Amino acid sequence: MAYDEELANRVRELAGKEKGLTEQRMFGGLAMLINGNMAVAVRGKGGGLLVRVGEAQREAALAEKGTDEMMMRGKAMRGWITVEPSACAKQADLRRWVTRGVSFARTLPPK
Helix, strand or coil: CCCCHHHHHHHHHHHCCCCCEEEEEECCEEEEEECCEEEEEECCCCCCEEEECCHHHHHHHHCCCCEEEEEECCEEEEEEEEECHHHHCCHHHHHHHHHHHHHHHHCCCCC
16 A cells, blocks of 8 residues: 555645655655654555654653554554544644654764
8 A cells, every 4th residue: 555645645745845855755654854864754564754852752642542563573563653644633743743753853863
């Protein structure tokens, strides 16, 4: 299943002017990286977003409606969450998630 091109374009509009932004296809979707660190991705299977929030913000992010742990091969990827399509349909919600991912990625050293 391909990722949602419309959602990818909306994410591009929000993150497109970020310094050091690159795009890369991964995990069946399209990832936005800041200085080589993944910030947010438009998911393929299941749709919605994958957002890197970091370990310190993980619990707060998971308390929000429409979020879940990012699972890979049956194991939770700590510091990463998934956001259902319905939880990022509104522009304000999408902006909040993209900002969180980009903000966290900015705290990491460039790759």
